[in-house]
Amino acid sequence: MEDEFRQGTGPRRFRYSELAAATDNFSEAKKLGEGGFGPVYRGFLKGMKIEVAIKRVSKGSKQGRKEYASEVRVISRLRHRNLVQIIGWCHAGCELLLVYELMPNGSLDLHLYSADNVLWWPDRHRIVLGIGSALLYLHQDWEQCVLHRDIKTSNVMLDVSFNAKLGDFGLARLVDHDRGLHTTELAGTLGYMDPECTVTGRASTESDVYSFGVVLLEIACGRRPTTARPDGTLIHLAQRVSELHGQGRILDAADPRLDGNFDLQEMERVLVVGLWCACHDQSLRPSIRQAVNVLRLEAPLPERMPPVGQAAGPLLMPDFDSTGHSSSSTQQLI
Structure with missing residues (x-):
């Protein structure tokens, strides 16, 4: 999966340390909500100077892993003003993380x-x-x-x-x-x-x-x-x-x-x-x-x-x- 992701264009791979720092180590104060397969956090990427939403997918769930792969494979190739843009991804150790543009007004x-x-x-x-x-x-x-x-x-x-x-x-x-x-x-x-x-x-x-x-x-x-x-x-x-x-x-x-x-x-x-x-x-x-x-x-x-x-x-x-x-x-x- 990693080789396949690397060959793609668009979203970049982040280090886990970058995303942990962006969310104050995934603190409760930064939590935006709970999705079907994990929580979503608000973060600030200092290097890019932008606010983002970071989805933390449960790697212990087979369906969670499938959804993570689907997100990167599908949405990373799409470009439209009415689609949420994926900025990057990270899978390291026990973590699967997806980084999106932040939607200030929520759902x-x-x-x-x-x-x-x-x-x-x-x-x-x-x-x-x-x-x-x-x-x-x-x-x-x-x-x-x-x-x-x-x-x-x-x-x-x-x-x-x-x-x-x-x-x-x-x-x-x-x-x-x-x-x-x-x-x-x-x-x-x-x-x-x-x-x-x-x-x-x-x-x-x-x-x-x-x-x-x-x-x-x-x-x-x-x-x-x-x-x-x-x-x-x-x-x-x-x-x-x-x-x-x-x-x-x-x-x-x-x-x-x-x-x-x-x-x-x-x-x-x-x-x-x-x-x-x-x-x-x-x-x-x-x-x-x-x-x-x-x-x-x-x-x-x-x-x-x-x-x-x-x-x-x-x-x-x-x-x-x-x-x-x-x-x-x-x-x-x-």
Whole structure:
């Protein structure tokens, strides 16, 4: 793996001592959060004079090692303004470390569900277009097709100007453009996973588009992918929005915290495209280019909306910690 990394271009190899010094020896005070396979720290690289985010991957986990290798092999070759940039890597002794550009505003989910501040519509709409632009690059505009396989709001990072950058490529896979499906172990996050993947285990651009649709609905509605009805039964967000769409009241799905302060046409398109992407029949979903063109007001809305229907497999429910935030450790399906 080390020889393969050395032959790459872009990110550099760091010494462990450099990264330990940058984080005050990985002190708790520098800890930004906990990922699925290890903690993330804020650091300052004196030699480069920049602040960075350093992910410490558990080397004891086979899946952690696979995700570390995937991150370096895949994201280090990508260049796009809406992708988190990897700066470097380190594997020495028992340590696997990844160094990224620092995203000062953290992840999208923290702002969507903040009790103190509302993420207003102009920022949300710009974030929607940014995620779509990143996915268009991954699926169609790069030399190979990149299947992200874990698109969710906690993997969308925000820079100082609240521009969206898609991150966490630990589950990503490269496939040729003329090869539609990638069969692998079941992987992803509950609530965002294409129901068909839970049956077939096949990742595809269509399964990424499903996850993108769920994220669009989450951004527009300010709701988690699954919520409880008044009678206590659980319902997926796409089903809730589909019911309102069928009643001609789709704008009623908009996040009430916005208090109606949004562009009506933009909101309608985000909600409708979200439903279109999240329909359970893969053949009826749009390509990412079709979806982005509608979101950019460059193409009309679909004349007929495919039904959301029922999940092909069991409805996957996300787990939440005591703060109401999704728990990566319990959501990962490997």
